[in-house]
Amino acid sequence: MNKIEKSAVCLLVLFVCFLSACHNKAGKEGAGNTRILTDMAGRKVEIPQNIRSVFIDRHSVQMFYAFDTAMTVNRVFNYNESEKKFLKKSFYENKPYVIEGASEEIVRLKPDVVIYSQELTKTNIETVNALQAKINIPVILLDMDINKYKETLAFMGKVLHQPEKANELIGFIKTYIDSIPAKARTIPEKEKKRIYYAEGMKGLKTDPSGSVHSLLIDLVGAKNVATVDLLPGKGMTNVSMEQIYVWNPDIVLVWSGNFDGLDSYKFIKSSPVWAQLKAVKQNLLYQVPWRPFGWIDRPPGINRLIGYIWLSHLLYPDVYKVDMLAVTKEFFRKFYHYDMSDAEALSIINPQPLLN
Structure with missing residues (x-):
């Protein structure tokens, strides 16, 4: 094998190694794009590492709004002018009115995740599992029990990578709510x-x-x-x-x-x-x-x-x-x-x- 042939072989080997390295890097990055989360019903849900869009139900509206005013893809209430005054336009403007259970509409809106806040009953868990299987979009189930809002807020802080905001909201409950019972x-x-x-x-x-x-x-x-x-x-x-x-x-x-x-x-x-x-x-x-x-x-x-x-x-x-x-x-x-x-x-x- 002459020098030119040897050089060609070496270049080919280097190119193959480069492609292999790129493939491995892409695989690792792909694996890091999602994370496995255990929701409040104990369900294992694979969600994006960084959530950018969310579909909400009627019970999770204010819970989510406290963390983010623009990420939702739908609205579940029609607000009058006196209510809009206290809400960010990014939360309701140009958002279609779609409530929970509308599976075809949820798929059309293409949210990264769906967030439901419900009583953690067997029936509700089965409903959420069926919905997730139907729409092929991760559904996160929150506990709507008012006595567990500190846990729910802490959980939401974890989901949205906002632990500081969660602690601020939890602090309000500790200061004004915990002593009432x-x-x-x-x-x-x-x-x-x-x-x-x-x-x-x-x-x-x-x-x-x-x-x-x-x-x-x-x-x-x-x-x-x-x-x-x-x-x-x-x-x-x-x-x-x-x-x-x-x-x-x-x-x-x-x-x-x-x-x-x-x-x-x-x-x-x-x-x-x-x-x-x-x-x-x-x-x-x-x-x-x-x-x-x-x-x-x-x-x-x-x-x-x-x-x-x-x-x-x-x-x-x-x-x-x-x-x-x-x-x-x-x-x-x-x-x-x-x-x-x-x-x-x-x-x-x-x-x-x-x-x-």
């Missing part, structure tokens, strides 16, 4: 406020104790007077005015939906039939704050944290001593990325319209 247990039985949670256009729908929709009433040490069937899903059991007379609550909390008109509150306040109820006579009728999300419910997500504080302070101000103005501003800054004025905070905390 212990204080609730100190309220004597005879001093527990009896609450009727009025839903529907005329206030003749409600949710009983044990419902996720009225959960905060139980947690702050009050009594839910409604003894009705517990409906699954969206709840709202029909009741009669006669039943409400018999229950004779100390306080009526009103959920008017996420509507600026507050029609339910106005109806109850001006109704001669409701006027016979002791709580209405004594002006112990309160519209639940709702901007930008319901404070007690609708949806039953992390938005309830500020409602947890608001309701405990409203019912038992001597037990739960807190500066609602300052706490509301802090919550909006940390969870909603919004710096609000005192006037804005007061308007949200006390949404009762002035009626003649």
Whole structure:
């Protein structure tokens, strides 16, 4: 073999080695592009190392928004102008309205991952597994239990590589929420406020104790007077005015939906039939704050944290001593990325319209 042939062979060998090295490097990089995550239901899920787009369900909206305001590919609520004021445009503008379960739409939107926040029941886990198999996109399941939000936030910080933000949000819970259950247990039985949670256009729908929709009433040490069937899903059991007379609550909390008109509150306040109820006579009728999300419910997500504080302070101000103005501003800054004025905070905390 002459010198030229030897040189050619050497070059060929070097080229093959170079290709092999490139292939091995690419393989290693490919392996590092994903990671195996154990979600809150104990499911092993392979997700991208760095998530850039997410599909959310109705219970995970505020949880995800607290970490990122632009990464979502869908919206699950239609926001009115007074709600949009407190939300980043990147969260809702040019995002299609697509809710959980719409598998074809999820595939079309091509998110890196799907995030569901649900009760960790066998049925819900099976549903999520079936969805993941159908859409071939990783689905992460979060625990929607309000008592486990610190764990959920820590988990989300891990998923999104944002441990500092997670610690900030967890710190808020430790400061303002963790002490509430212990204080609730100190309220004597005879001093527990009896609450009727009025839903529907005329206030003749409600949710009983044990419902996720009225959960905060139980947690702050009050009594839910409604003894009705517990409906699954969206709840709202029909009741009669006669039943409400018999229950004779100390306080009526009103959920008017996420509507600026507050029609339910106005109806109850001006109704001669409701006027016979002791709580209405004594002006112990309160519209639940709702901007930008319901404070007690609708949806039953992390938005309830500020409602947890608001309701405990409203019912038992001597037990739960807190500066609602300052706490509301802090919550909006940390969870909603919004710096609000005192006037804005007061308007949200006390949404009762002035009626003649």
